[in-house]
Every structure is written in structure tokens, then in C-alpha cells.
Amino acid sequence: MELHSQLKAAVGELCRGFPDAYWRELDARRAYPSEFVETLTKAGYMATLIPEEYGGAGLGLTEAAIILEEIHRSGGNAAACHAQMYIMGTLLRHGSAEQKKQYLPKIASGELRLQAFAVSEPTTGSDTTKLKTLATRKGDRYVVKGQKIWISRAEHSDLMLLLARTTPVEQVKKRTEGLSTMLVDIRKSLGHGLTIHPIRTMVNHATTEVFFDDLEVPVENLVGEEGQGFRYLLDGLNAERILIASECIGDGRWFVDRACRYAKERVVFGRPIGQNQGVQFPLARAYANVEAASLMVAHAARLFDSHQPCGAQANMAKLLAADASWEAANAAIQTHGGFGFAEEYDVERKFRETRLYQVAPISTNLILAYLAEHVLGLPRSY
Numbered sequence: 001m002e003l004h005s006q007l008k009a010a011v012g013e014l015c016r017g018f019p020d021a022y023w024r025e026l027d028a029r030r031a032y033p034s035e036f037v038e039t040l041t042k043a044g045y046m047a048t049l050i051p052e053e054y055g056g057a058g059l060g061l062t063e064a065a066i067i068l069e070e071i072h073r074s075g076g077n078a079a080a081c082h083a084q085m086y087i088m089g090t091l092l093r094h095g096s097a098e099q100k101k102q103y104l105p106k107i108a109s110g111e112l113r114l115q116a117f118a119v120s121e122p123t124t125g126s127d128t129t130k131l132k133t134l135a136t137r138k139g140d141r142y143v144v145k146g147q148k149i150w151i152s153r154a155e156h157s158d159l160m161l162l163l164a165r166t167t168p169v170e171q172v173k174k175r176t177e178g179l180s181t182m183l184v185d186i187r188k189s190l191g192h193g194l195t196i197h198p199i200r201t202m203v204n205h206a207t208t209e210v211f212f213d214d215l216e217v218p219v220e221n222l223v224g225e226e227g228q229g230f231r232y233l234l235d236g237l238n239a240e241r242i243l244i245a246s247e248c249i250g251d252g253r254w255f256v257d258r259a260c261r262y263a264k265e266r267v268v269f270g271r272p273i274g275q276n277q278g279v280q281f282p283l284a285r286a287y288a289n290v291e292a293a294s295l296m297v298a299h300a301a302r303l304f305d306s307h308q309p310c311g312a313q314a315n316m317a318k319l320l321a322a323d324a325s326w327e328a329a330n331a332a333i334q335t336h337g338g339f340g341f342a343e344e345y346d347v348e349r350k351f352r353e354t355r356l357y358q359v360a361p362i363s364t365n366l367i368l369a370y371l372a373e374h375v376l377g378l379p380r381s382y
């Protein structure tokens with residue numbers, strides 16, 4: 001479609017202003033790509049999924065996926081800002097009319113950043129319904145106590161969507177009940193019960209540990225109904241998986257492009273290394289797998305945009321795309337030999353970055369468990 005090729009070309013052009021050296025330098029300092037995020041926001045791309053009535057572009061997940069893929073394909077990393085695209089969906093689908101009017105136009109214009117989504121906890125991990133952060137209602141406020149881990153971009157966001165227990169697990173019939181989502185105003189909360197500690201990781205991801213020590217959150221910040229938060233979380237997961245999968249496709253294509261370029265240029269034993277089938281075949285296989293995965297990503301996005309069930313396809317898209325990008329990363333580092341490990345070639349940086357998607361936002365095993373249980377009808381293993 002013309003719109004899609006125009007979008008791709010425009011994002012590609014924007015990304016050319018942020019070349020390899022830009023990302024490499026930030027990576028070395030573990031610094032946030034503020035200038036990139038600002039440029040992307042000003043160009044309106046961060047508001048792709050926000051309906052036009054709230055100042056956004058009113059486009060679909062297919063278009064959002066094209067944007068994220070292109071950023072990754074250019075050698076950049078959209079993890080600095082991708083979350084706003086899918087966190088906003090919870091507010092859009094389940095927020096009150098006042099909340100939408102209050103927040104969405106400001107998020108669309110870039111005046112407010114909704115980049116942090118606080119789900120994971122150190123002691124409960126993938127077993128989300130066991131999370132321990134408790135929000136106890138006291139009059140017109142919730143008092144929040146607990147701890148979250150791996151909360152990315154919290155230092156670069158104005159708002160955080162928090163998933164907390166509002167009814168202790170012992171008092172609910174089903175463990176998926178009694179969880180609620182609420183907006184935490186980070187600016188007002190820091191130093192008043194909210195503490196954020198950065199965690200230095202293998203990738204430049206601005207991730208943090210967050211502590212809630214009797215943090216007061218006004219009841220009007222509750223998104224949707226009290227106790228229904230887990231349902232809202234599930235609602236947003238398909239979008240998240242499809243978008244992350246599109247980033248993996250971008251990574252995969254970047255690895256294959258770079259490796260092929262290098263394989264044509266590097267001459268050893270009197271001929272380009274790319275003339276050897278031992279070098280060609282891993283790249284050809286990686287290419288085939290990236291292309292196949294991209295079809296599943298596009299299929300899942302189309303189903304999502306036409307409001308059809310897409311749980312299985314979104315999970316398969318994430319699984320196949322993350323596997324394909326990781327395979328391409330391995331083929332690219334191998335093709336580059338020693339230079340694959342040199343920072344100035346960027347392969348080692350992208351290699352580290354794409355490895356994350358085997359673990360976050362959901363690990364490969366948990367996707368396989370979903371497919372086995374919910375699609376193939378096998379008995380639940382946990």
C-alpha cells in the first residue's frame with residue numbers, strides 16, 4: 001500500500017539523522033536517547049495509535065509495527081519509547097471519558113509521557129497473579145506498598161501504569177481477580193513514597209527498580225473497574241507482542257543486510273568470505289526465517305486491526321520473530337569473525353539488544369506454554 005511505503009520511507013529518513021554512532025555512543029554511557037524520542041514524538045509517530053479525536057493519527061497496529069520495524073532496521077532501538085504505544089491502549093479502552101480527555105491529547109502532543117508499565121516483581125516473576133504490591137483503599141486514595149523490578153523508562157516518563165493487588169489473593173475466588181490498574185503521577189510521587197533505582201543491564205534499556213512505600217494514589221487515577229486489572233493487562237498483551245515482534249523483524253533484516261555487506265567485502269584466502277557456502281547458508285537460512293516470521297507478524301497485526309481474535313497469532317509472531325532475529329544475530333556475528341565483537345561494527349550491540357526478546361516482555365517458554373495449553377488444548381503444566 002502506498003501509505004505503508006510512504007510511512008516506511010519517512011521513518012527511514014528520520015532514522016538517518018540518528019546513525020550507528022549515535023546509538024553506539026549512548027550504549028557506552030547507558031544513556032537515554034532523549035533527542036531521538038523527542039524527534040519521533042514531534043513527528044507524531046508516538047501518537048500513531050491514538051484516535052484523531054484526541055490528537056493522534058488514528059492509525060492501526062499495522063502502521064505502528066511498520067514504524068518500529070523501520071527504527072530497528074536502521075540500526076536504532078525503539079525500546080526507549082515503544083511502550084507508550086501499547087500502554088496507552090489500556091487508558092483508551094478502559095479509562096473514563098474524563099481520563100481520556102485529560103491525558104490522551106497531552107500524550108499525543110508529547111506534553112505527557114506514559115512510558116512506564118509496572119507489572120514485574122522480584123519474587124513472583126512470570127507468575128503475575130501472585131504479585132504482592134498492595135494498594136489499600138483509604139477514603140479517596142489508595143495507599144500503595146510494594147516493589148517492582150525491570151520497570152523500564154520510569155526515569156523518563158511522567159506517568160506509570162501500575163498493576164497492583166487491591167484485594168489480597170486469599171480473599172478472591174479466582175487468582176486473576178482483585179488486581180487493579182492505576183495511573184501513578186511519577187512527577188508528584190517521587191520523594192513521597194516512590195523511589196526509582198536504575199539497574200545497569202547488558203543492554204541500554206533504562207530499566208529500573210521501583211519501591212512504593214505508602215505511596216498515595218488518588219482513587220480517580222484507577223483505570224477501569226477495581227479488581228479487573230488482570231483482564232485489562234491481557235487485553236494489551238497482543239498489541240505488545242505484535243509490536244515487539246516487528247522490532248525483531250527489523251533487527252533480523254539489519255543483521256542479514258550487514259552480514260551480507262561484510263561477506264562481500266571481506267577477502268580471506270584470496271576471495272570474499274561470502275563466496276563460501278559455509279558463510280552463505282546460515283545467512284540464507286536466517287533470511288528465510290525472518291521473512292517467514294514477518295508474514296506472521298503482518299497476519300497478527302491485520303487480525304488485531306480488524307478486531308478479530310489474535311492471541312495465538314500474536315504469540316506465534318513474537319516467538320517466531322524473536323527466534324529469527326536471534327538466529328540472524330548469531331549468523332551476523334559469526335560472519336564478522338573478530339570484528340563482530342568490535343563495538344564500532346555495531347553487531348555486538350544489536351546482538352545484545354535482540355537477545356532480550358527471548359526473555360522480555362514474555363519469555364519463550366511462557367509463549368510455548370500458552371500455545372500448548374490454549375491453542376493445542378494440552379493440560380496446564382503450571
Ligand SMILES: Cc1cc2nc3c(=O)[nH]c(=O)nc-3n(C[C@H](O)[C@H](O)[C@H](O)COP(=O)(O)OP(=O)(O)OC[C@H]3O[C@@H](n4cnc5c(N)ncnc54)[C@H](O)[C@@H]3O)c2cc1C
Nearest residue numbers: 117118119120125126150151152205360361362363365382
Ligand atoms: C531489560 C528488561 C526490561 C523489562 N521491562 C519491563 C517493564 O517495563 N515492565 C515490566 O513489568 N517488566 C519488564 N521486564 C520484565 C520481563 O517482563 C520479565 O523479565 C519476563 O517476563 C520474565 O520474568 P522473570 O524475569 O521474572 O523470569 P522468571 O519468571 O523467573 O523465569 C525465569 C526463567 O524460567 C522460565 N520459566 C518460568 N516458569 C516456567 C514454567 N512454568 N515453564 C517453563 N519455563 C518457565 C522462564 O521462561 C525463564 O526463562 C523487563 C525485563 C528486562 C530484562
